[in-house]
Amino acid sequence: xxxxxxxxxxxxxxxxxxxxxxxxxxxxxxxxxxxxxxxxxxxxxxxxxxxxxxxxxxxxxxxxxxxxxxxxxxxxxxxxxxxxxxxxxxxxxxxxxxxxxxxxxxxxxxxxxxxxxxxxxxxxxxxxxxxxxxxxxxxxxxxxxxxxxxxxxxxxxxxxxxxxxxxxxxxxxxxxxxxxxxxxxxxxxxxxxxxxxxxxxxxxxxxxxxxxxxxxxxxxxxxxxxxxxxxxxxxxxxxxxxxxxxxxxxxxxxxxxxxxxxxxxxxxxxxxxxxxxxxxxxxxxxxxxxxxxxxxxxxxxxxxxxxxxxxxxxxxxxxxxxxxxxxxxxxxxxxxxxxxxxxxxxxxxxxxxxxxxxxxxxxxxxxxxxxxxxxxxxxxxxxxxxxxxxxxxxxxxxxxxxxxxxxxxxxxxxxxxxxxxxxxxxxxxxxxxxxxxxxxxxxxxxxxxxxxxxxxxxxxxxxxxxxxxxxxxxxxxxxxxxxxxxxxxxxxxxxxxxxxxxxxxxxxxxxxxxxxxxxxxxxxxxxxxxxxxxxxxxxxxxxxxxxxxxxxxxxxxxxxxxxxxxxxxxxxxxxxxxxxxxxxxxxxxxxxxxxxxxxxxxxxxxxxxxxxxxxxxxxxxxxxxxxxxxxxxxxxxxxxxxxxxxxxxxxxxxxxxxxxxxxxxxxxxxxxxxxxxxxxxxxxxxxxxxxxxxxxxxxxxxxxxxxxxxxxxxxxxxxxxxxxxxxxxxxxxxxxxxxxxxxxxxxxxxxxxxxxxxxxxxxxxxx
Numbered sequence: 001x002x003x004x005x006x007x008x009x010x011x012x013x014x015x016x017x018x019x020x021x022x023x024x025x026x027x028x029x030x031x032x033x034x035x036x037x038x039x040x041x042x043x044x045x046x047x048x049x050x051x052x053x054x055x056x057x058x059x060x061x062x063x064x065x066x067x068x069x070x071x072x073x074x075x076x077x078x079x080x081x082x083x084x085x086x087x088x089x090x091x092x093x094x095x096x097x098x099x100x101x102x103x104x105x106x107x108x109x110x111x112x113x114x115x116x117x118x119x120x121x122x123x124x125x126x127x128x129x130x131x132x133x134x135x136x137x138x139x140x141x142x143x144x145x146x147x148x149x150x151x152x153x154x155x156x157x158x159x160x161x162x163x164x165x166x167x168x169x170x171x172x173x174x175x176x177x178x179x180x181x182x183x184x185x186x187x188x189x190x191x192x193x194x195x196x197x198x199x200x201x202x203x204x205x206x207x208x209x210x211x212x213x214x215x216x217x218x219x220x221x222x223x224x225x226x227x228x229x230x231x232x233x234x235x236x237x238x239x240x241x242x243x244x245x246x247x248x249x250x251x252x253x254x255x256x257x258x259x260x261x262x263x264x265x266x267x268x269x270x271x272x273x274x275x276x277x278x279x280x281x282x283x284x285x286x287x288x289x290x291x292x293x294x295x296x297x298x299x300x301x302x303x304x305x306x307x308x309x310x311x312x313x314x315x316x317x318x319x320x321x322x323x324x325x326x327x328x329x330x331x332x333x334x335x336x337x338x339x340x341x342x343x344x345x346x347x348x349x350x351x352x353x354x355x356x357x358x359x360x361x362x363x364x365x366x367x368x369x370x371x372x373x374x375x376x377x378x379x380x381x382x383x384x385x386x387x388x389x390x391x392x393x394x395x396x397x398x399x400x401x402x403x404x405x406x407x408x409x410x411x412x413x414x415x416x417x418x419x420x421x422x423x424x425x426x427x428x429x430x431x432x433x434x435x436x437x438x439x440x441x442x443x444x445x446x447x448x449x450x451x452x453x454x455x456x457x458x459x460x461x462x463x464x465x466x467x468x469x470x471x472x473x474x475x476x477x478x479x480x481x482x483x484x485x486x487x488x489x490x491x492x493x494x495x496x497x498x499x500x501x502x503x504x505x506x507x508x509x510x511x512x513x514x515x516x517x518x519x520x521x522x523x524x525x526x527x528x529x530x531x532x533x534x535x536x537x538x539x540x541x542x543x544x545x546x547x548x549x550x551x552x553x554x555x556x557x558x559x560x561x562x563x564x565x566x567x568x569x570x571x572x573x574x575x576x577x578x579x580x581x582x583x584x585x586x587x588x589x590x591x592x593x594x595x596x597x598x599x600x601x602x603x604x605x606x607x608x609x610x611x612x613x614x615x616x617x618x619x620x621x622x623x624x625x626x627x628x629x630x631x632x633x634x635x636x637x638x639x640x641x642x643x644x645x646x647x648x649x650x651x652x653x654x655x656x657x658x659x660x661x662x663x664x665x666x667x668x669x670x671x672x673x674x675x676x677x678x679x680x681x682x683x684x685x686x687x688x689x690x691x692x693x694x695x696x697x698x699x700x701x702x703x704x705x706x707x708x709x710x711x712x713x714x715x716x717x718x719x720x721x722x723x724x725x726x727x728x729x730x731x732x733x734x735x736x737x738x739x740x741x742x743x744x745x746x747x748x749x750x751x752x753x754x755x756x757x758x759x760x761x762x763x764x765x766x767x
Contacts, residue, residue, distance in 0.1 A: 052094040055103065059086045062111065066124065069104045072097060078118075080125045085111050109193055114150045127176045153197045155188045160208045162188050164216050168207065169200060215270050219261040224281045225347050226254035230261055233276055237269060292349050294340045299360045301333035301340055307359065308340075308352065365616040366517035366525060367471045367625055368478065372533065374463040374605040463605070465533065466511045471616065475518045483510020486536065486546055509534050509548055517613055523561050525613045530554045531567065533607060551607050559613065567609040620659030624682055657687035665696055673700050691717050691738045698745060711749055717742040 053072070057065060062085045070077050087107055095103065108114055108124065116123040127150065157165065162181035165188060169179055177192040188204070190197055221229060234252040250265040252273070263273050296304065308331045329344040329352070340356065342349055472478035485506040493501045516528040532552040553567055581587070581596030588595075616622055664679030680697040683690055698713035718739060 052096055053100055054094045055089050055091040055100060057087060057089045059088055061085075062087050062107075065089075065104075065107070069101065073101050075101075076121045078121050078123050080113075080123070080129075082126050083113055083124055087111070114193065116150065127174075150191065151194055151197065152189065152191045153201070155190065155201065155204055157186045157188065157204070157208050160204075161215065162186055165204065165207065169203070172196075172200060172203070214264060214266055217263045217265075217270055217274070218255075219263060219274060219277055221259050221261065221277070221281045223283045223346070225345055226256055226259045226261055228347060229277060229280055230254035232280070233261075233273060236276075237265070237273065290343055290345060292342045292344070294342060294353065294356055296338050296340065296356075296360050298362045299356075301338045302335055304340065304356070304359060305331050305333040308355070311352075311355070362618070363474045364519055365471055365473050365622075366519065367614040367616050367622075368469065368515055368517070369612045369614070370466070370468045370470075370480075370513055370515075371608075371610040372465045372467075372511060372513070372531070373608050373610075374465060375608060376462075376603060376605055466513070468513055470515075471622075472515075472517065475516070477514060477516040479512065479514040481508075481510050481512045483508055483512075483534070485509075489545060509536055509546075513609075515611070519615060523615060524558050525561060525615065526556065526558045527565065527611070527613060528556050529565070529567070529611065531609050553609070561615045562612060565609075565611040567611075568606060571604055571606050617663055618659045620656040620663070623656040623686075624660065627685075657683040657690050657693065660686070661690060661693045661696065664693070668696055668699065673703050676700055689720065691720065691742075695738065695742055695745065698742075702745075702749065707749060711746060714742045714746040714749070718746070 062083060063079065065087050066077055066079060066083075069075070089103065089107065091103070105115060109127070112127050113124055114127045116125060162183050166179050166181040169188075169190075173179055173190070173192055173196065177190070177196070179191075180189040182189065190200060192200070230252045231254075234250075237250045237252070250269055250273075251263070252265075253262040254260075255262055261277065263270065265273060326345075326348060329342070329348055331343075331352070332341040333339075334341060342352060344352065466480075466482050468480040468482070470478045470480055486509045487504040487506055489502055490505045491503045493503075511534070512530075512532045514530040518526040518528075520526065530552075531554075532550065534548050534550045537547040537549050555567065557565055559565060581592070585594075586592045586596035614621075614625060616625070660679045660683035664676045664683065667673075667676035667679060677697065677700045680693045680700065683693040684697070687693070694713045694717050698710040701707070701710035701713070720739075
């Protein structure tokens with residue numbers, strides 16, 4: 001620490017003489033000129049001494065320069081140890097002693113130092129340390145001089161926000177300066193050199209006026225998403241601002257972390273924005289929070305999670321109309337309750353919920369009947385003879401692709417119209433065909449596979465291997481496996497004690513049928529079929545090394561509902577051996593061959609596979625299949641008292657009739673009158689007084705031209721008593737709208753006369 005007073009001390013010794021010489025040279029470089037009082041008044045009225053100096057230094061130590069100013073002005077300085085360096089001052093004109101002190105403060109500021117008054121002395125310290133020293137504090141209104149010394153200025157604001165004004169002034173102050181905003185009292189506190197504070201005050205005076213008026217406001221949201229609200233409100237007020245002649249700026253920025261809006265706008269718009277945001281930020285009626293649980297009714301939760309996690313996100317590059325989902329959305333499956341646990345904002349959960357509802361729908365099922373049978377190659381077994389382009393596959397006539405038969409002679413009949421077919425059958429081998437409904441073998445027509453099975457179950461040339469029937473969901477694989485485990489000898493060991501040990505391995509010898517059905521929107525059924533039949537080549541072989549032969553087929557077909565698929569042409573060879581002998585005599589060595597016979601036979605068989613799919617749309621369809629199977633079982637049960645009668649005669653469920661009517665109405669809307677008629681008739685078998693089925697069946701009869709039957713159905717509805725209360729049918733009671741509909745259809749039928757046909761204008765509206 002160095003201390004300079006206002007007097008030059010006596011210098012002693014050689015070193016003192018050297019310093020004195022340097023100071024003498026510096027004083028020689030300074031010219032002190034005395035001027036007349038008039039000249040001094042003209043030069044500067046603020047200098048009472050009337051003396052002027054010319055300062056011209058070149059690369060002089062800063063401490064010597066401080067010493068010189070101390071002697072010149074009579075001020076006492078305390079210099080910090082960190083004050084070091086060289087200074088250069090070029091002053092070609094003369095200046096007053098007071099201005100010389102201001103030059104001195106400017107030189108210190110250029111070199112990163114400043115002066116801090118402390119009583120009768122002045123401290124010279126680095127500018128970084130000055131803000132923590134006892135510097136002068138000036139209030140607005142007090143006179144300040146453009147001197148380069150550090151002071152603290154307190155500036156009260158009239159209109160501007162201190163926090164926002166601090167951000168505006170930040171680039172205009174040095175790194176060593178301090179700007180503090182106090183929004184509660186509306187003031188700014190600035191610590192900087194006087195000259196810069198004067199400049200900042202001029203800027204603040206120009207900015208702190210009522211005409212500016214923009215405010216920065218943070219609006220936290222409680223329920224709505226900040227991003228969505230900012231986008232909607234911002235677009236609205238942007239159009240309003242463009243129409244304003246002043247073109248005032250309105251900025252609304254979402255801050256997702258705190259779910260808030262940062263609004264920068266004139267005061268006139270802040271109130272309007274706040275009011276609109278408060279109207280949008282309301283609680284939705286559905287659950288609260290980011291965690292939601294959705295209980296599935298039909299879909300599998302674990303499978304649906306895989307679909308939802310592959311939806312495109314906001315940051316992804318997947319293009320299309322799929323709704324974007326942010327990456328922080330999480331979807332988990334709870335297998336125990338078959339539900340989805342979704343963590344997402346409310347808006348994104350609503351998007352997911354719409355997708356889930358469209359996927360969580362009851363899936364249709366497919367009931368499949370199959371018949372697997374072997375036929376000796378010598379057996380005349382002509383199936384669906386000569387199918388060759390028998391109609392358009394898209395209509396209801398069916399289509400046949402090839403032909404196959406045990407007898408290649410072209411004397412069969414077409415299965416569609418019973419006419420003689422001209423083209424010959426295709427060559428022997430693997431063959432495939434599709435029949436519309438029913439099966440025709442030779443000249444005999446069988447309505448279903450059950451009839452084929454019953455016809456040939458006692459035929460020695462036909463071996464029925466399996467008649468599997470299975471129900472599966474749309475697009476789900478179904479598999480049936482019927483067979484036995486046959487032991488194979490894998491090793492034999494004989495011990496020293498002459499004991500034999502044999503190891504066996506069991507293998508499946510079975511018939512396996514695997515089918516994966518897929519129903520499209522046109523009720524066409526795509527079947528992926530895989531059939532494998534494994535048989536023992538010689539069932540009587542007891543050697544422990546049985547030989548098997550396998551026949552398999554894999555194919556994919558598309559057929560209409562209840563059409564029959566036939567796969568044939570897989571020829572195999574069965575080997576059998578037998579021994580017949582006279583008891584006792586046949587066991588005599590050598591001579592026993594005179595009393596026994598050993599036979600080996602080989603027979604070729606052709607494997608046929610019949611598959612018929614039935615689309616099951618709801619439980620009512622299952623009931624329909626049940627009643628059909630029950631009728632078959634009742635015919636088989638006739639003459640047998642072992643099976644209880646109650647097993648075959650169950651009380652019909654009226655709900656099945658309602659479901660069948662709904663399906664029939666859907667077919668009626670598609671103008672599939674034949675299919676619709678079938679469903680309405682099935683519904684009336686369960687519930688003969690169902691008014692919906694009666695009216696809609698009457699519409700079908702009108703379309704067919706059977707006006708008398710349509711008229712009787714409408715009248716039957718009118719003869720039923722009116723419903724009481726809630727407007728729904730109760731027993732034989734009919735609601736008013738249904739009675740009016742039946743009456744209108746009957747009136748229209750009578751009006752058109754017997755020669756006109758109705759096109760179905762009386763169709764009932766959807767239930």
